[in-house]
Amino acid sequence: MKKAVTVIYIVVLSAVVGMPACQPSMGGKVTVLGVWGGSELDVFNKITADLKKTKNIDVEFEATRDINAVLTTRVESGNPPDVAILPQLSLVVDFARKGKLVDLSTLIDVGKIKNEYSPSWIDLGSVDGKFYGLFFKTAVKGLVYYDPQRFKELGLQAPKTWDEMMRLSQKLIDMKKTPWAIGIESGNASGWPATDWIENIFVRQYGAGPYRRWYDGTLAWTSPQVKKAFQMFGDIAARQGWTYGGASGVLSTAFQEAGNPVFSDPPKAYLFQQASFMAGMIEQAFPDLKPVTDINFFVLPPIDPENKAVEIGGDVLAAFSSTPQVKAFLEYMSSSDAQAPFAATGATMPNHTVPLSAYGNELDREFAAILNSADTVVFDASDMMPSEINAAFWSATIDYIKNPARLDAILAQLEKTRQDVYNK
Amino acid sequence: MEIAGILFTLAMALIVPVVFLSYLFVSEKAAGGRRRGTQTARSLPVFWLIPAAVVLGFFLIYPMIDTIVLSFMNADSTRFAGGENYAHLFSDRAFLIALRNNLLWIVFFTLVTVTLGLILAVLTDRVRYEAVAKAVLFLPASISLVAASVIWKFMYAFRPAGESQIGLVNAALSVVPGFQPQAWLFDVPFNNAALMVVGVWIWTGFALVIFSASLKGISKDLVEAARIDGAREITVFFRIVLPLMSKTVTVVVTYFVITVLKIFDIVYVMTNGNLDTEVLANRMYKEMFNFRNFGRASVIAVMLLVAVVPVVVMNMRKFARGKAGK
CATH class of the missing domain: 3.40.190.10 (Periplasmic binding protein-like II)
Structure with missing residues (x-):
């Protein structure tokens, strides 16, 4: 009996300790919580498969329709995901003010984002002068x-x-x-x-x-x-x-x-x-x-x-931890490479270097044009x-x-x- | 990762029983065996109670006390707020409506479900295909509440007049000449009744099965004697059968009152409390998880606790009396 328990203990221990050692280069994983399902999730899985290929980072996506409740519980219990994809900016503001989010300017290359995103996206994603919310997928409203x-x-x-x-x-x-x-x-x-x-x-x-x-x-x-x-x-x-x-x-x-x-x-x-x-x-x-x-x-x-x-609405990425994997994930998500496949699904992407040819049809291109040429962009007020x-x-x-x-x-x-x- | 998980589960499956058995063994030794009447043997029950008491204390008593404490704190539990949360809720329309609806549920849902359950128990008792009838009536109880609510959302579905009605309720009623399709879940105050119907559909079978079992326990001689004395069936039911089933009825009513006090799924799935259909548990969920107001959510939890206590106490006393009488 005693022997068997000891054997199991050793096996468990070696499995846990041995794991990180077997993986090369960057490796590691990013846990992501979001509301996506269906075709959005398919595209997301496709682009994260690329991240696995280039940087060997596993992206574990967890979907929920009640993100407010799930995320609150996870954060309160000290078990937040690395990154959350939030449809409501108010959640970004809330978690930022509570000190739960990572100031992205300390983590990722903001200069590159400023070149590829119009300034209103940075403004909308900032709380009290700090940059917390990275816009990923947007929709023109009205x-x-x-x-x-x-x-x-x-x-x-x-x-x-x-x-x-x-x-x-x-x-x-x-x-x-x-x-x-x-x-x-x-x-x-x-x-x-x-x-x-x-x-x-x-x-x-x-x-x-x-x-x-x-x-x-x-x-x-x-x-x-x-x-x-x-x-x-x-x-x-x-x-x-x-x-x-x-x-x-x-x-x-x-x-x-x-x-x-x-x-x-x-x-x-x-x-x-x-x-x-x-x-x-x-x-x-x-x-x-x-x-x-x-x-x-x-x-x-x-x-x-x-x-x-x-008026626009959209999904914003917010980071709860600042690992190198999160940095790599967010930089990849902000890039035209990651956003172009989403453009084909009818989403309007905030990165203006996403070529118009990436959009699915004429209507989608017009949406992107409206967004890129807008003087003032306001976010969905209720959100x-x-x-x-x-x-x-x-x-x-x-x-x-x-x-x-x-x-x-x-x-x-x-x-x-x-x-x-x-x-x- | 998966392998580590499986091994961990296996290890726990071994360790947990081992720990418990060792505990029993050690406590037995410490209490000095089971010799009757000795001082040590009397302490044995205490040892046996400890694990249950620890689990109960940790998962029930501690959260209960903590909830009461939190109900006097502010939204994020950083400041003592006195009675603010209580004062606020009793001036909050959403909360008052939830309170009213829970009362409506307690009265109407319980009344209808228990009555229907009783009637069906008596009726199924008299037919040859009793087993089949009971099985069919019990079926809804085996569906999860969320699934049942989704199904009923389809049942109540509304399509503008002139289109084919995909909702069974509107489709069935449209054979009546002059009937206009109704949006059942959006029609104050009938939307509350529409939600209660779902509850009745789910729980009637449960009540039926319990009542039916109790009915079988009544001695046939009593019923026969009454019939020979010339009592009509109605009289037999109200003067003989029902009084003999009163304890079962009390249990079922208690169970329903408590179930309905915490009713959540049906409302959450079907209306989310819109158009005056809010209930306390749904309100509590919103305050807690959507608005992150721990203080107010705790107040609602405390209110539910306070509402449940008299029901439980009454039930316990009734049973204590019943025991003493035997």
Whole structure:
């Protein structure tokens, strides 16, 4: 008995000690936590296989749909991943302020990144002057998809201003057609597509300055600006006859399928607002669609022509440890080599040296062009807000669509949450 | 790596029983064997209690006390906050709604599930295909809560009128002339009822099986005697069968009340608490893992504990009385 235990002990010990010794050169591994699955994960596995080939680094990816909860638990218990791929910048801010993240300027070659990324990416990824969040994959938000063939049949044209867009919608109503397809169901993040709407309206109406005060928590939710943005959204989304399926349809349709009525035959709606990543999903659902001729988009038109910011969302890399492997991984991920394969999947990549030819089709190239030529880039406001306010904002849009008359009470509730979070 | 893991598991599989057996052996020796009546033999139960007490203390008592302490601390547990968390929650609409919904769940879910379970137990008792009927009714209990919730999300699915309804509920109802498809999970206040239906579907089979077992334990003579005396079936049930099953009913009700107090999965998967369907456990999860507010999450945990205690105490007392009576 005793002997057997001793033997096992020795075997275990030698296995543990012997392991690192058998691997050549750099070696080692990087653990990564993220929300990716499906085709995104396939591409990620493909590019990390290259990293294995060149530097012999193993990338262990762990996927979760509830990253906030999983990451919090792991960090609190002292077992964070080396790198997290975060869809919400507020998490970067939060963990950075708690001192859990590595200042990337002390780890990787920031000079190279500054050459290949536009400065707004560095700004957006910085907290209190330190660089914590490396943008990897982004999406342009506030795009309206439509079917140019149907537009031609009905004699319609893509609008240039917000008022034109509203008149276009009214015209469709007059033709006894439903103008908009909207769906905001998204599991535990239900409501986010509606917050995108409101944010896009807000930034087009009031510009990047007030937009920043809004997500910074210095602008009251009961302010006339926020109320106006909600109302302008409600003028479309909560209006009788303006959305396919009415309030029930808007609330219960998953965002992934929300655009389908626009491209089904016969069409059941004519306009659909979503981010750039949606083009790929629609093309997958309707493989016969030819980009530009059968599916095209216009950017949500300006409200006040002065304010021309482009809203984006995206996944940010943040490091919880500063090993040489993490350094190699992050430098590789920031490079055009790693980003080009993702461009082919319909993502818009922040590294502007990614050649336009790497993008999958004409629409994807246009998204990249919008991003590369934007004067001001603002990040999804709700994803910049503390998660408590973000979650309340998501839920509030659901309440609002269900019951637009309650707007003042809904905003008062959000304001209470804001005060509570900032007076903690 | 995998080999090291397997070896470690094997080693633990050997070491853990060895340690426990040695402990028992040593304690037996220390207590001086099992000679009855001696001072040392009386200390033996204490030795046997220690491992359980340590595990219980470490995994139950310590976290409980720590949770109570945390409920008086601020969000990241760095500062004493007094009753702030408690005061905040009782002025927080989301929390109050969760509290209300848990009460609704306790009353309606428990009532419906227990009643249905009883009725089905009595009915299945009278048919020849009893085993099959019970097995079918018990099936939902074998599905995980998350899977059941996902299934029911499809059952309630909504498609605008004019499209083919993929949700079974809307599809079935659309044979009624003039019926408009409903978004069941988004229709206040029916969405709460829609969620409870899922719970009833899952747990009725469980209640049925327990009640059925209890029913079989009732002596046929009593029922026969009542029938001969001219009692109708309804009277037999309410005056004879039900009183004899009262202890089982208490257990099942207690079990459901506690289950419902911590109800989480159904709400998390199907509505995530939107449109006034929030429940305490889901609120606690959000405060803890999404908002990282340990103080407030702990307050909700304490509230749940406080709510469970009277139920457990009542149950224990009822059983203590039952024992004393025998």
